[in-house]
Amino acid sequence: MRGAAPSSGVGLALLGLSFLFFLANLRALIPPGEWIPALYGDNLFNLAQLTARDALLPRLLIAWICGAALGFAGVIFQQVLRNPLAEPGTLGVYAGAKVALAVCLLWIPEALEAGWAPVAFSGGGLAVLAVLWLASRQGFSPVSIILSGLVLSLSLGAIGTTLILVHFEELNALYIWDAGSLVQNGWDGIADLLPMVLAFGLAGGILCRPLSLLELEEESVRGLGLSLAMTRFAAISVAVALCTFVAGAVGTISFIALAGATIARAAGARRLHQRLVSAPLISAGLLAVTDQGAKLLFGVTEIPAGSITALLGVPLLFFLLRRLRPMSPAANNTWTANLVMVGTTGRRMAVLLALLAASLLLALLVGHDANGWQMAMGDSFAALLPWRLSRVMAALGAGFLLAIAGGLLQRLTGNHMASPELLGISSGAALILLVTTFFVPELGRPAMMMFCSLFAGLVLMAFFRIDRRAALSREAMLLGGVAIATLLSSFLSILLFLGDPRVLRVLSWLSGSTYSVTGGEAGILLFASLVTIGILPFFARWLAILPLGPAVPMGLGVGPETSRMLIAAAVACMTGMATLIVGPLSFVGLMAPHLARMSGMRSALTQTYAAGLIGAIIMVFADWLGRHIAFPWQVPAGLLATGLGGFYFVLLVFRR
């Protein structure tokens, strides 16, 4: 049992701390002399005592229950999927639940009569099934699971955000839910949740033995006569049920499952049964400390716990990044599928350019007005051009830059899943924007672009620094990115919860709308794109050499650090500028380089150029589609690109 003691100790310490915070909150409510009578008496007329018994105490207990359930589910997810990143957030559980709830709230309210948990369970379960099904077609490698999970989460998230943008008012119940508040006003919540958690916890406990055998090689497990598929399926169902019942009862609590499982492992719990005990303790303590601490700090102004957990979780995860070792030999996921594209590199480039021209014509000429579809010609074209040109050009530039940045990052890190979106670079840039929107007098977009690029650069530097010290595994790289993206979304959900009117503007900006781009700003992006085209050939040699390891560039007289830093600076600038136009989650930086590789381009340089063209095509088309799909309402290009990206991803997996 060595290892269990220290990790459970961490959990118990956190639980103790949360209890201390609870006592402090209790003392603020009623004097210690009344504590016992408040618990046992049925003093229906003393409101302070009633509040203590029926609001504060259940709130502590529900935090413990929810935290424990999430921690338990987190361990199961990680064990079954052999993946240190697995948690409800990264597997698409919450995104699926959110979309299902939004759809039910808007169109089938009867489905919610029995409470939110069943709907959350169906949505979350379907999402995980989809993720696993996608992953199964790629041999269930850990990377493929996380990639599928993230892609699906982002696509579903895009759908959810679109619904919130269009139905901001009707869905206010949903963003209260999304913020994850643990507020209680009776014991009903616990009475509903506890039996479920206990039942599924027990089921998980029974699965412990077969699950721990998953650590062995598959062959030997088969030799033991276990049905691998059944065990996995049962375990995943248990974990999904635990998270979605928690989500149905209190809302989205992200990061707690991941944090519990990760800390338990880091604190020395190696075996499954050790982790199944200590992770729930840690998660429970962490969630309750967060919630009670927030109540202690902010008093009557409620800050929902689910939004704050990320704030606690992020620094912790960054700290843990360095200690994290790959759980399994990284599966080599090289995306070998080929699109049917014949001919030479030159002809392939010509095809891409023709496609870009076609999408530009579509975006500039075809539109909708009060009377229906119109082809803009002559005068009407001249009148509409000022509105369309800057948007289309901005979309083109942003798509191009993001795709190139993604391509460069993938080369630089040797990680096919690296992209400004998934490494958290664009989320980092978005964070600084969120801060400036609220605390600095309004800045022009060019000034914001500089801020963004600077911050993107800082995130990237920090990333390389950690990477150099610890030689990050792929999972760890993405873990950092997920942490930053979660930080951003938790800030957003706090703002939504507090109902600040400025949040609508931030929301529509973060969703990647080209709406308010001016001609000058589009010009800056186009100029940056041209500069990028010009400087790429200088990077070509480095890009070809860098993935080979540090020794080779040294021999060629190029300091590996200098070349890395130059490319990183370029990536930061491109990401910063593009993020300001299409938001932090557009996916283009991930998708376009893959497509370019699959299109059969051979050299590093042509692949990067092709990625840029593909990114531009995707963004221009997404922008046009977004302007017309819900006319006169508009769906931001970034959101649509995310949705298209998800669709493309499914198609891709299917073809293989």
Place this chain on the structure above:
Amino acid sequence: MVKWNSGITRRYFIGAAFTCCMAGNAAATSPGRRLVTLDLLPTELLLTLGICPVAVGNSRLYRRLVAEPELTPDVLDLGPLTEPNAELLQSLRPDAILVAKWQAGALEPLKRIAPLIPVAAVSRDLPGVALALQVMEQIATLTGTQEAARNWAVRLEQELQTATEQLEKRRRRPVYVCRFAEDGRNVALFGGYGLIGDVLGRIGLENAWTGRVNASGVTSAGIDSLAENPDAHIVHFDRGRETRKAIERLQDSSLWRALPAVRAGRVTAMPVIYPSGGVCSAVRLARQLAKVIPHDG
């Protein structure tokens, strides 16, 4: 315990709405200016002054949140408040575009279509009623409807006075004005200097919620916050299914059942009032409050 559909019906306001719409139709046929409003407050105030805009931002949200004065079905929708459709707007050839100050920065490019007229839809310095009057005056000067504005200002004062007098005869308990979230756990509380907090003060009612609110005068809290003032009366917005669900869930809560207001049946629903609304909203709110605060107890 909670009275459903507490006696205030739409018909109660038909008078006010009718005058608005009549005036609106008259203005639309006169060679007046073609105006467009992109925020709910200017939309409400413009309609209040008897002018129908050609198009408005998010008409569905207006109908849901503000409702009166009524927006006729022929008014075009321009899409979201943050991103009204510029191409459609241009094709309408408006003479002026009324926007809220918080939108003005982001929507600046629209000045190529017509002059943008920013109005202060939210203010940290000016109480809600004064703000609504100020913005109404601004819009009246623009549209040459100063007389209508003066009438409305007088009428507002009268309505506030009437409500105050009606309430003076009753025991004026502090009031929580709130909206219950569907989950039956959270409640949005209105207060501060927003329209709702301000109207409460103007008709001599004490706001039971004294905590912090945001710029629009609203905050979110747990049900236990309603226990802080045991004397209070709870008035909440009836948002249909959502509210029905919330009340159903609340009735299972021991804490809710123990709230003095709930035990004494001092919980009343009333139609939705837009918390950053204008003069019409203020009048409706004053009337509704005067109606729902009981004579006894």
